[in-house]
Amino acid sequence: MRSRIIMSMLTGATLLASTLLGATPARSAATPDESAATSARSAAAPSRTDASPAVPAEFGTDWHDPITAAPAVSRPENAKSCHVAVAEAQFKDFTPYRGTYTPPGECGKRWSKVVLRLDGKVKGRQFDRLGHLHIGGVEVFRTSTPQPSPDGIEWSVEKDVTRYSDTLRSEQPVEMLIGNVVDDTYTGILDVKVTLTFYVGRPDARTARTVPDRVLTLRDGTGLTTPRNSERVIAEVYATGSGGGCEEYWYLTVPDEAPYSCKADDGPYREVRIAVDGQLAGIAAPFPNVWTGGWSNPFLWYVVPGPRAFDIQPLRYDLTPFAGLLNDGRPHRIEVSVAGVPEGQSGWSTPVNVLVWQDEKSEHVTGALTKVREGDFANSSTYTPGAEHRLDTEGSHRLTVAGYVDTSHGRVTTTVRRSLVNTSTHTWSDGENPDALDARWSDDETVTVSGGGGGSKRGQDRTTRVQRSYTMDGTTTLGAGDRLRTVLTLGDRAAVTETRGGRRTAWSRLDDTYTGDATYTANVPRDQRHAVGTTSERYRTYGSDGCYDRSLVSVQGVLTQDRMGC
Template sequence: MLAAFAAAALPLTATAHPAQAADPAQPADSAQASVPTRATAPATDAPPVIDAPPVFGSDWHDPLTAAPPVPKPGTKSCEVTVAQAQFRDFTPYRGTYTPPAACGTDWSKVVLRLDGKVKGRQYDRLGSLHVGGVEIYRTSTPQPSPDGIEWSVEKDVTRYTDTLRRAQDVEMLIGNVVDETYTGVLDVKVTLTFHKAPASHKSPETQGTSRTSVPDKVLTLTPDHTLTTPRNSERILAEVYATGSGGGCEEYWYLSVPAPAPYSCQTPDGPYREVRITVDGRLAGIATPFPTVWTGGWSNPFLWYVVPGPRAFDIKPIEYDLTPFAGLLNDGRPHRVEVSVVGVPEGQTGWSAPVNVLVWQDAGKQRVGGKLTVHKEGAPTGSSTYTPGTEHRVDTRAGHSLTVAGYLDTSHGRVTTTVARTLAHTSAHRWTDGESTDALDGVWRDDETVVVNGHATRAHRTYTMDGETTIGADARLRTVMTLADRAAVSDSRGRWSRLDDTYTGDAAYTTGVPRDQRQGVATTTERYRLTGSGGCYDRTVTAVQGVLTGDSSAC
């Protein structure tokens, strides 16, 4: 394979038309799905000048992204192998995990690393890793070259310290199909590296009053979706690994249209999706899912072979601050907690939404009482308007808002928490008969403000997608795409950060011919910028016809 480049982070599944992934073995007009990766190697200040080939060959650069590696402390570390398997079917790997005796149970950082390799033909495949029933990692795989690729992913999993302090059962699955056509066996190893806390480090066990420290408990829901929290909980955070995947329209939900629009994917309410969480049937949180594109997405795997779209290899959970409901949840009884996705037709599958619940406890009190004082839901708005013509068009506008507040009487006084979240979505989807042209320009906003005893933290998240796929008279399929993951976070103490992770790509190939005759070309670039009161990171990577032609840092 081409010179390996450490990749860090990986995503998920299979798809159809523009958002769907192209079949790695068949012509692109019989499309299906795939996914991305994220890089851990540092940028080089002066990369060598490389002449890209005229078209893709049978080998290309290992997948990478411009995202930063996980920062690691310089303390003693211990490594434990959590899972090692070759995934050929849908049989999960099962094993056991034991914490490393040489590094104790007080860690300043725990880093998960996945190393994988695959060659031949294969779709992207969805994967997840559970330790003690807690999902600590969700991912997918890149599409391989005929000669083979390797990739690596890193994730900070320190927040799962409570789970990792004890011996646990392990289950990992990357569902795969291997036969005479799809030959790629996914060879994967996952390790955890534990970095010991310095002697002056404050143990996470005594950090329960901090909103930024490691949680004291990591809980999962029972099979009947109930949760029982400790009676002295003073902060409760739910995380949901919500992904639209598994085939069908929900893999590319952002392109769905309402009837009677003549498009290959119809859903009654069009493309608006909203992930909701309820407590005992009452709405407790709302969120916008990220419009992830897997590595075979938009019928054009050449776009994603080397540089994937944002989040493709590191599927981030949606977070909901449930602290206003802690007064209710702290009564020692089980409460029903459920997640649903608005916009999915009733009875249709395609979304997975496992839930972890992170709990911070009051070390100075056995029981923490409180009350939910505000529950204000704005009326959901939304419309998808179909305009027929030579170029069909669906315009969508939708949104929702929710504000909840509550107080807790803790050992350090009354603490009032208010969570306000506002969602907004606009998109224009246009296509021609036969979908030989298919384009989307969409913007998703998710704004959240959390105020704790007068101290506010504000997060403004914006996701954008501007893409078009065309198939010309010469059977050349071309996709031009821009994807962006942006977030601005600030608090009343003067801390702030700003993320701009933007991918751009232009790729084409000939449809209806064997793989080795597709004459694929692609120029793909990712710029990952993270600035703020904590410093600056700015890296750009570019690949042309599978060759890494640029890797630079601006900070």
């Protein structure tokens, strides 16, 4: 088993590698109705202004523990809570941790919130690694790791996992793996502990709508069999492009005719699709994850990681239009594929959970799929040779699916419209120096629900629109004296609007922006890199539920600014 794979984004530069779920080497949010959030040990620190600490001339052997600007998971006030240890392990190879989860008897089986927390520490030298946590076969958490300082770091991640309550109500097998390699050179052992905190009580109305009655997984190729009274079905896919090859940098791949180190027949456009019994049922734009060794420059990420790096968010697909079909009591084939990946090439992991809401007053909910309309699939990459090579890519796809279910509270019709657009300009010179990408992705989804009680009156449709957009704008250059510099901006944005009868009832906006500029001497021992770097993140949310605004800045590994305010 290889511990890393060397590939070039820039001649003479080594991209640091990581390992995907212990299978093969790897390298390199949030949907509005999920309250998942990442935090470092000081993520809940009080508001403060510039700290003005002493900043060294360059990175030393230690730096501030990893920290993100995302909010910590909110907790219910004055609620009884119980803690359960789920996994505790030192990962130094590809051996998974296996144990047994037991529900907290003293907190019952109804909870207003369940919060997962990972606490980790590592020291020495190590790559970024990817990992997963399964409880009862359900993937409840996927993460990547920070890279350590020689003196050692500690970090933590929090996630709201209330939606997996169905799984957590009974004893379950646990599997956790962060595939790692430890030898004379790469000495960092990943020491992690995962706990769950349960808060007794009923969830508030908004949270309750996000908590399904059942959580199902696809096991042993037997297909998916839903309860026969299912009235709402959501699939979530923890899709990550990795595996140590070019699919970790899928957004930089080029067609065969272009002289670049990462090839893909159709260029960099990727689309994660889900199908039911061979019928296309959903499309989504994958998030362009950048792990903590990404863009040839680990000094960009030592303190402030890229968006979603520690809490990898699943893609979500509303399969409710297929509920009538799925409710026939037979197993159905659910398949996930990634459009754009060269045929026969691995590099994507796509585990699936299926969340089901049931009609408790019906034994069998019938219905039908009434529409599947697929728009033209566009994917073109135009290569322009020259002293500066250039690849311009445009990709897009539309899909509309609709169906109804006849429930105890009337006929409910669900229509899902989704539109994906990707544009990118990739430029590089001979030797891939410099190497630059300016890319945009949009994923616009509208779900309209008609009927079923309060929405049965004409003009009272309930509509939720989620407009997701991701951006990546960066350049890597190898200059005089093998000084490698990376300048990069990443954006993770979402706008959510809920309406009823055409009137807005709730709304929110997310803007998570990371910027970094780091330089070091490549191709020399670690203690001779003379690295410098400034990184920052501003995480903002605002809307009908209020606002949150936090900004971080680090310089040479020192946190120089941590500001809160709206």
